Amino acid sequence: MGKISPVAYKYIIHASIEVDGVVDRPDVIGAIFGQTEGLLGAELELRELQRSGRIGRIEVNTETRGGKSKGAIIIPSSLDKAETAIIGAALEIIQRIGPCNAVVHVTKIEDVRITKRVFVVDRAKILLKNLMEQVMPDSQEITEEVTHAVRVMEIQEYGPERLPAGPGIEESEELIIVEGRADVLNLLKNGFKNVIALNGTSVPPSVAELSKRKEAVAFVDGDRGGNLIIKELSAVGEIDFVARAPDGKEVEELTKKEIHKSIRDKVTLEQALHEIGDTSNSIRQRPSYASQQTNISGPQSYPQRDSRFREQRETEMSRVPMPAAPAARQKRPLTAEEKKKYGSLLEDLIGTKGAYLVDEKLSILGKVPMTELASTVKSIGSGIHALILDGILDPQTLKVAEQASVQHVIAMSSQTTSQRVSTITPEDL
Numbered sequence: 217m218g219k220i221s222p223v224a225y226k227y228i229i230h231a232s233i234e235v236d237g238v239v240d241r242p243d244v245i246g247a248i249f250g251q252t253e254g255l256l257g258a259e260l261e262l263r264e265l266q267r268s269g270r271i272g273r274i275e276v277n278t279e280t281r282g283g284k285s286k287g288a289i290i291i292p293s294s295l296d297k298a299e300t301a302i303i304g305a306a307l308e309i310i311q312r313i314g315p316c317n318a319v320v321h322v323t324k325i326e327d328v329r330i331t332k333r334v335f336v337v338d339r340a341k342i343l344l345k346n347l348m349e350q351v352m353p354d355s356q357e358i359t360e361e362v363t364h365a366v367r368v369m370e371i372q373e374y375g376p377e378r379l380p381a382g383p384g385i386e387e388s389e390e391l392i393i394v395e396g397r398a399d400v401l402n403l404l405k406n407g408f409k410n411v412i413a414l415n416g417t418s419v420p421p422s423v424a425e426l427s428k429r430k431e432a433v434a435f436v437d438g439d440r441g442g443n444l445i446i447k448e449l450s451a452v453g454e455i456d457f458v459a460r461a462p463d464g465k466e467v468e469e470l471t472k473k474e475i476h477k478s479i480r481d482k483v484t485l486e487q488a489l490h491e492i493g494d495t496s497n498s499i500r501q502r503p504s505y506a507s508q509q510t511n512i513s514g515p516q517s518y519p520q521r522d523s524r525f526r527e528q529r530e531t532e533m534s535r536v537p538m539p540a541a542p543a544a545r546q547k548r549p550l551t552a553e554e555k556k557k558y559g560s561l562l563e564d565l566i567g568t569k570g571a572y573l574v575d576e577k578l579s580i581l582g583k584v585p586m587t588e589l590a591s592t593v594k595s596i597g598s599g600i601h602a603l604i605l606d607g608i609l610d611p612q613t614l615k616v617a618e619q620a621s622v623q624h625v626i627a628m629s630s631q632t633t634s635q636r637v638s639t640i641t642p643e644d645l
Contacts, residue, residue, distance in 0.1 A: 225272065225292045227300040228326040231307050233278070235285040237316030241276045244289070247313040248274065252306045260302060270294050271303070289320070300325060370404055371397075374412055375422030384409030391430040393423060393455075395437065395445060398468035406472040414445065419452040427453035433482055438463040443492045450485055458488035491612055550624065550640065554578065558604060558626045559645040565606035572604040590616045602626065609639060
């Protein structure tokens with residue numbers, strides 16, 4: 217009897233069989249050949265198809281339980297789909313196997329090529345992925361990799377505490393103080409060489425001494441740990457400015473663009489302590505105007521500052537007029553109309569993380585996200601009568617409201633109060 221090679225299969229006929237009696241595999245195969253003989257003509261005779269290799273070996277698996285037999289029939293075929301379907305339909309005419317009644321039902325005809333096609337696609341995906349991972353990098357990637365490796369190799373140890381630091385600590389007039397080694401590596405990778413780490417929240421003597429000789433910037437994480445470092449540095453060292461990573465981020469996670477932005481937005485130590493609500497430390501008085509902020513965006517070399525340099529700088533700073541504090545004004549209670557209007561607007565904001573800007577006529581000047589509130593208020597300058605916030609009123613937002621002469625700030629809750637701005641929560645409405 218002829219056989220069909222497994223690689224030549226195109227279709228596989230799957231059929232189930234139920235027999236009211238006990239039968240064996242040869243009984244079933246004999247019934248298939250015997251009861252289909254002469255049914256479909258000479259061209260589709262099963263015996264001839266097997267001899268020519270167009271029908272493969274017929275597999276029959278049966279099991280007997282309770283005096284009845286059940287099983288499955290599998291027939292591989294290299295015929296076309298129409299002829300294969302005819303062979304499958306012919307199986308269902310079998311009504312008896314030996315002396316027993318039987319029922320044959322074709323469950324499906326499987327296209328083997330579809331399975332092979334799925335395998336080919338999946339395998340091609342794996343091969344393409346491996347090819348892309350092993351492909352030679354372009355010149356830009358090579359340059360970045362070499363530059364990164366060189367900058368990371370530049371990390372040094374400073375002082376008896378062996379603190380991680382960049383190579384430009386002694387040469388540069390400015391000093392960037394960060395928390396840990398990973399922060400130093402990130403800044404080195406992005407071109408900042410005048411960096412030193414505390415290796416914790418306590419301030420080592422080497423850093424305290426350096427901060428007295430250089431213009432020091434504390435670059436801290438945007439979390440509570442950053443606040444603790446600011447307080448410790450203000451008590452032990454002489455810090456000029458404070459730069460913070462965005463809220464919830466650490467310095468070691470920042471991109472080059474975020475690092476430059478954070479350093480450009482640095483504030484004086486006094487302002488940083490005011491924002492975190494700490495005025496207990498005795499600190500040096502420094503100017504709070506932007507013109508005194510020096511450029512530390514890249515590795516530069518300056519001579520050491522001596523006493524004459526300090527005296528000259530203090531003389532220049534004394535000539536710059538400080539901005540006068542705005543005069544205090546009497547807070548006015550809300551009218552019934554204002555309470556109703558502000559309550560309605562606050563309810564509209566719930567879940568939006570936004571803020572309304574309202575004028576004296578209780579008309580909405582605009583609606584902005586909470587993240588853009590401070591910049592929007594600063595750009596408008598004046599004419600804002602009230603701010604309605606879907607969030608918590610923090611000291612920084614309240615300070616912006618004071619500078620813009622806002623009368624009322626309505627928020628979901630408040631962390632601070634003011635003598636010049638009326639802070640209102642839903643309980644007050």
